[in-house]
Amino acid sequence: MNPKDNKARPDRARHKAALLKAYDDAARIAxxxxxxxxxxxxxxxxxxxxxxxxxxxxxxxxxxxxxxxxxxxxxxxxxxxxxxxxxxxxxxxxxxxxxxxxxxxxDAMTAANFDFTADVNYKGLAETTEAIRTGKPAGLKAFDPAWETIYPHLKDLPAEAQKSWFAFDHFYSDGAFREALRVLAARAPARFFDIGGNTGRFTKMALEAWPETEATIVDLPEQIGLMRANPDLEGLQHRIRAFPIDWLSEGASLDGAGEADLIWMSQFLDCFSRAEAVGILNEAKKALAENGVIVVMEPLCDRQRNDTAALSLAASSLYFTVLANGNSRFFFEADLLEIFEAAGLEVIESHPNLGVCHTLFVLRPKV
Amino acid sequence: MNPKDNKARPDRARHKAALLKAYDDAARIAxxxxxxxxxxxxxxxxxxxxxxxxxxxxxxxxxxxxxxxxxxxxxxxxxxxxxxxxxxxxxxxxxxxxxxxxxxxxDAMTAANFDFTADVNYKGLAETTEAIRTGKPAGLKAFDPAWETIYPHLKDLPAEAQKSWFAFDHFYSDGAFREALRVLAARAPARFFDIGGNTGRFTKMALEAWPETEATIVDLPEQIGLMRANPDLEGLQHRIRAFPIDWLSEGASLDGAGEADLIWMSQFLDCFSRAEAVGILNEAKKALAENGVIVVMEPLCDRQRNDTAALSLAASSLYFTVLANGNSRFFFEADLLEIFEAAGLEVIESHPNLGVCHTLFVLRPKV
Incomplete structure (x- = not known):
């Protein structure tokens, strides 16, 4: 044995240990x-x-x-x-x-993730390759071959899938909504738009926090229907207007919705491609009252507290690809800032780490 | 701060690290x-x-x-x-x-496992709860709601699933067959039965290793059809008899198949419940020539080389539950020995670690 062999030995032992670990990790994935x-x-x-x-x-x-x-x-x-x-x-x-x-x-978060994966995503994920190839949410066929995006069909999901979808959504939004309203306490608007307001979960919390405020929920007609039927909003409906819209239809605009002091979009822009997101922000800008602000809240892939959260966000981004709309995802901070820039908006405040994983931006039109 | 707090601190740090690790592991599963x-x-x-x-x-x-x-x-x-x-x-x-x-x-093994999971099992595994509840391979409906077990339908699987099924099967069997024939070198039989012989992969290797030997493949009629059409057996078919049988039909027996010096069953008994396996061995015993032996080769859950192999075997056992027949699995050594005992057979040799994961038993009727 020559000295070279001796020197190589600890490296070999490390190599072997790393290889066996990789082999075990690969089996766990397989x-x-x-x-x-x-x-x-x-x-x-x-x-x-x-x-x-x-x-x-x-x-x-x-x-x-x-x-x-x-x-x-x-x-x-x-x-x-x-x-x-x-x-x-x-x-x-x-x-x-x-x-x-x-x-x-x-752990409530892990359980919400686990059920969301099992009940909403598992079967559809078998179509991941096709979804990436075609840019369409090919996994939706696991529910119904006629569906083009998931958004108008949340009401049609099988009971278990619907329950897990909302439990997942609410787990992340509830904490973030609470903290966002604390951040916005000094900005209580006379009127706000909740764009992508869904069944009215944020609007409810906002109207309770801001007793003088009126809301307009801007969403697909199907979502407006669910919102109007939502028992949680009993006693608040008289303070809520509805503005049905399909942002993907030609010439979608907020004309006729009136003006707002604050336009709220939580986990909304991530449902659209970059160009669509810029278009939506441009429309929103037109509806702002003087000194009004647009508030955007999103989970950002590169602004997570730890590796576990980053993995969770990267993985669940695939939900958008395979089951939601085929071409959106959670943002990286730079992507979102670029969209704001392209829409002629400037960031006047940003608040990371609201709730589990969200960042909130307060924006105003550039002069 | 009292001394008790001081003492508790390293424990707390360890607890925190273990908890964060568990939280990350759980997210990776979710x-x-x-x-x-x-x-x-x-x-x-x-x-x-x-x-x-x-x-x-x-x-x-x-x-x-x-x-x-x-x-x-x-x-x-x-x-x-x-x-x-x-x-x-x-x-x-x-x-x-x-x-x-x-x-x-x-890595050929990891790749075979991965493709087997993706192409054969992924969709059907969504029915795991139902399969466990009913004792039926509920996941088969991912291929065809009319299938009761997978065995007669290997020929009907979609091309990709069929390719991955056979690649998985052959990866494990090829190495084990080669080593088994080395172990059995001194036992070259005049005639052997290959029970569950499928498309004739072992029979081919055995007839090549034993040039004087004749084989009888005992399997479902559908498998016999595939075997007779198998181009790999060209030039060997005149040394192969076929005995079609459905072991799950009432009164299935080897009557009329003649006698064998060696009866071979590789990964065959794991396709049946305990009682069925005992019944099959009893039938096999009756067909043994004087001084004949039964040779059983199985991967045993508790006789694997390392934790990775044990995980692989435990996981792929679920294939039997959800997609194959609903009620079988890879054996633990004690289970299999109990089945031999109940069938009145004694182990005269055993050889662990053949190929990747198999153990081979040579058995003879107890006197």
Whole structure:
């Protein structure tokens, strides 16, 4: 053995360890749909909650009996989830949740993400290659081959998918809305537009925070219908006007909607291509009262608190590609600033880290 | 601050690190179908191969142009795969494969697993909960709602799924068959049965290794048809008899198949429930010539080389639940030994670690 061999050895050991780790990571990706669906089944069959609530490890036969399934099925699920680090234990000693399993079961954000993936996205994601090839949300055919975008069909989603869609949406927006209203406290407008206001969730919070304010919700006719039927808005409907619009139709404009002191757009521009977003902001500018502001709130891919949040945002961007409209995504900060610039708007305030992952911009027309 | 606080601090730091790790692991599971399908799309669009072959990092615009897709789509895929550790780099500097990405692209086993998951299992796995509830392979409806098990329909699978099914099957069996024939070198039989012989892949290797031997392939009529049409068996067909059988039909037996010195069953018993497996072995015993042996080769969940292999086996067991027959799986060693015992067979040899993951048992009837 010569000195060169000696010197090479620690490198080789590191190389080997890195290679085995990569090999394991790759296997976890290659089999990830098995792991994911084993976790979905264990959750839907009540096993995750049962394991989480147990003081002692639970045997698979007990899980099977309580869920009304075969011991074979319960055992298989536990073994996959054990190999994947979601549960720990053995057939003999019984199983418990690991910390990872606890996050999936008890962390509200992780649970909202998990259900959104399982109930809204899983089947459609099989069409990812086609969606990227065609620029169309090819995954929507998992729900209905006639749908062109998801937005007018939220009301038509199967019950479980609809529930998970709104739970996901609301989880992220509720906290961000609360904090945004604190940031905007000194700007209480006489009248504001809620563009992409959907079923009126932000409008409700805003009208409660600003008792003198009137709102106009600007959205697709289908969304306006859901908003008018929304029991949460009882007692507020007289302060809400509706302005139905399809921004993707030729010549869409806010003519006839009146003026607003504040135009609010939360997670709205990310539903459009760059050119469409610039066009929408230009239309919004025309409807601003003197000294009015446009307020845009978005989760920004490069302004997240940590790598986990960045992964979550990158992954869920694919929802837009495959199921929503085929060509939008969450923004990087520079992309959004460029859109503001192209629309002739200047940023007068920005507030990162509202709620879980949002950044809020206050904009006014450039002079 | 009292001493108790001081003492608690390192524990708290460890707890925090473990919690953040669990939170990240849970997010990777919750979004895993997005990551998986982003990798599938990057592979099918040729981006993985392109990145793997590149000497320098490749920008997403270049990947997009070469694949004939939008820069938007290529960028989104790279960002998801980057957050997931499959590629590394940035929009500005360009992207390269990580070691994990190299495993997915160049390691033949990982690639076979990945394609099997994507093309055969992904859609059907959405029915995991129903399959576990009903004991039926509910995921088969992703191919055809009329199919009751996958076995007679391998010939009817869509081209891509069929290719990935056989690539997966052959990857594992080829190496194990070669090593099994080495182990059995001294036992060259005058006549052997290949039970569950499928398209004749083992029979071909065995007839080449044993030039004096005759084979009988025992399988479903559909499989026999594929075997007789298999161009690989040209020049060997005169040494092959066929015995069509459906083991799940009432009174299935080997009567009329003659006697065998060696009865071979590779990854066959795992397609059946415990009681069915015992019944099949009992039938096989009756067809043994004097001093004949039954040879069973199976991947055993608890006899794998490492955790990665154990995860792979646990995960792919779910294929049996959701897509194959609804109630079988890869064995644990004790389960299989119990089945041998119940069928009145004794193990005279066992050989672990043949090929990637198989264990071979040589059995004879107990006296």
């Amino acid at each position: 089999f990830s749909p098995f792991i994911f669906q084993a976790a979905v089944a264990a959750k839907k069959l009540g096993m995750m909650a049962r394991l989480g609530a147990a003081a002692e490890p639970v045997r698979y036969e007990v899980l099977a009996e309580e869920a009304g399934v075969s011991p074979y099925g319960a055992r298989l699920l536990m073994q996959i989830l054990s190999a994947a680090g979601v549960v720990e234990g053995s057939d003999e000693a019984g199983y418990l949740l690991t910390k990872t399993g606890e996050c999936l079961t008890y | 979004f895993s179908p997005f990551i998986f399908q982003a990798a599938v799309a990057a592979k099918k669009l040729g981006m993985m191969a392109r990145l793997g072959a590149a000497a320098e990092p490749v920008r997403y615009e270049v990947l997009a142009e070469e694949a004939g897709v939008s820069p938007y789509g290529a960028r989104l895929l790279m960002q998801i795969l980057s957050a997931a550790g499959v590629v590394e780099g940035s929009d500005e500097a360009g992207y390269l494969l990580t070691k994990t990405g190299e495993c997915l692209t160049y």
